[in-house]
Amino acid sequence: MPTEDFYIRYYVGHKGRFGHEFLEFEFRRDGKLRYANNSHYKQETMIRKEVTVSESVLLELKRIIEESEIIKEDDHNWPEADKIGKQELEIVIGDEHISFNTGKIGSLLDVQESKDPDGLRIFYYLVQDLKCFVFSLITLHFKINPIGNDR
Amino acid sequence: MSNRDDMDEGQGRLRSTVNRTDQSGRRVKGRGFGNTKDEEEDRYGGKFDSMEEDETTGPIRSVEGWIVFVTGVHEEATEEIIMDKFNEVGITKNLSLPLDRRTGFVKGYALIEYEKKEQAEKAIKELNGTELMETTIHVDWAFHGKTEGGSRRGNTSNRGGNNRRFTRK
Numbered sequence: 248m249p250t251e252d253f254y255i256r257y258y259v260g261h262k263g264r265f266g267h268e269f270l271e272f273e274f275r276r277d278g279k280l281r282y283a284n285n286s287h288y289k290q291e292t293m294i295r296k297e298v299t300v301s302e303s304v305l306l307e308l309k310r311i312i313e314e315s316e317i318i319k320e321d322d323h324n325w326p327e328a329d330k331i332g333k334q335e336l337e338i339v340i341g342d343e344h345i346s347f348n349t350g351k352i353g354s355l356l357d358v359q360e361s362k363d364p365d366g367l368r369i370f371y372y373l374v375q376d377l378k379c380f381v382f383s384l385i386t387l388h389f390k391i392n393p394i395g396n397d398r
Numbered sequence: 399m400s401n402r403d404d405m406d407e408g409q410g411r412l413r414s415t416v417n418r419t420d421q422s423g424r425r426v427k428g429r430g431f432g433n434t435k436d437e438e439e440d441r442y443g444g445k446f447d448s449m450e451e452d453e454t455t456g457p458i459r460s461v462e463g464w465i466v467f468v469t470g471v472h473e474e475a476t477e478e479i480i481m482d483k484f485n486e487v488g489i490t491k492n493l494s495l496p497l498d499r500r501t502g503f504v505k506g507y508a509l510i511e512y513e514k515k516e517q518a519e520k521a522i523k524e525l526n527g528t529e530l531m532e533t534t535i536h537v538d539w540a541f542h543g544k545t546e547g548g549s550r551r552g553n554t555s556n557r558g559g560n561n562r563r564f565t566r567k
Contacts, residue, residue, distance in 0.1 A: 252424075278542060281446055297446035298458075303538035307469045307507045322429050335430050342423060346430030375499040380507075383494040387509050388449065388541060390461040 252276060253309060254339040257377055259351065260285075261332035272381045278305060282385050298388050308380060312338060315373040322347035324362040325370070336374065454543025457518075463491050463511045464518035467540040471495070472531035473503035479531065484510050487524055488517025509540060 253276040260269025265287035272282045278299045285293045312318075318340065325347070328334070332351035338344070347370065352358060358367045386392065449458060457464070471480070477495050484490050492511035497504060512518040518539070526537040 252422075279544075283446075293444060295444055295446040297448045299542045299544055301457075301467060301539045301542050303467050303469060303536060304540055307467070310469075311505070321427060337428075337430060339424065342425060344424040344426040346426070346428040348429045372498075372500040376496075376505060379496045379499065379505070383496055383509050384540065387465050387492060387494060387511055388460040389447075 251341040252339050253305065254337070255308065255312065255377075256335070256337040257374065258335040259332065259374075261330070261351070263330075270378075274300070274305065274308060276305075278302070280381070280384065282381060294391065296385055296389055296391075298384070300384065304384070308377075309340065311376055311380065312340065312373070315369055315376075317369055317373050318343050318345055320345075320347075320366040320369055321363075322349055322366075322370075325349040325367055326352075326357070326361055334374070336370065456543060457515075457539040458541050458543050459515070460511070460541065463513045464515050465540040466510050466512070466518050466521050466537055468508040468510060468535055468537050469506060470530075470533055470535045471504055471506050471508050472533050473498075473501075473506065475504050475508075475531055480508055480510070483525065483530055484521055487520040488512050488514065 254274070256271070256273040258269060258271040260267060260271070262268075268286050270284045272280065274280050278301065279297060280300050281295075281297045283293065283295045317336075318338065326349055328348055328350045334349050334351060335347070337346040349367070349370070352367070352371050355368070355371070358364050358371050361367045449460065466484075468480075468484075475495070477493055480493060480495060481490055484493075489512070490510050491513055492509075494509040495504060496507070498506075510521070512521065522537050522539065525535065527534060529535070
């Protein structure tokens with residue numbers, strides 16, 4: 248278990264014709280991973296899963312976050328959340344605590360055209376790597392498609 | 399579990415991203431510290447499914463097998479190379495080898511599923527600390543029971559987050 252404080256949470260969602268649809272996950276320092284995916288599309292229902300991961304998993308997650316250098320970035324100039332959606336990324340590592348908000352990012356083009364392409368690009372790729380990390384864990388442990396198609 | 403600690407950390411209603419220090423002494427940054435909680439019920443309410451028994455300690459079984467977590471994987475490793483190595487100790491049922499989304503190279507970790515616990519145990523015992531493509535790999539369980547032999551402190555008082563929908567119980 249990492250000795251310093253550690254926490255990460257990511258949320259992406261929007262409110263639209265199918266209600267409040269979102270995906271959210273968090274890792275706590277004690278290894279608890281919680282994952283929720285609420286999609287009303289095609290009568291999908293809420294998926295909520297939790298499992299405790301090992302210290303090795305937490306350390307790898309921490310490595311990915313640290314190598315991204317996201318902590319050095321700032322969401323000040325990132326696109327605001329809007330009707331299309333919102334993303335939140337909250338990370339605590341040691342004595343650093345970030346809680347970034349921005350809108351949904353459709354593609355790299357949105358990144359390039361933003362006021363802070365370098366910072367937003369780091370966020371854009373980190374979020375994809377984090378989702379991939381969580382999906383791998385959830386998929387293998389629960390044998391579900393975390394995107395929600397086979398439930 | 400009380401979520402009082404959730405509430406008192408969210409006091410900084412800063413719209414800007416000025417660095418400041420919160421009560422725990424952390425440097426905080428970002429627009430999320432002024433979040434409203436209007437979506438909290440949607441996002442938090444309800445029960446989370448789990449495979450774990452309350453009293454389980456040590457590694458736990460996944461739905462169809464036992465998962466080991468490998469780190470230190472070379473960025474040019476392939477599924478075939480990993481499978482060759484991990485099939486030495488038992489037949490692998492599944493492999494997940496995620497790529498770095500920016501570079502397209504292997505991100506550095508892999509998840510491997512064995513049908514039997516003994517196979518996974520053997521992988522951890524025999525392959526942890528060995529070399530694969532001239533880098534040292536680490537092999538460990540991916541999942542544990544909620545309490546791990548007393549080595550985890552049940553600290554819930556000093557976690558991060560001012561708007562953690564999940565952490566209330």
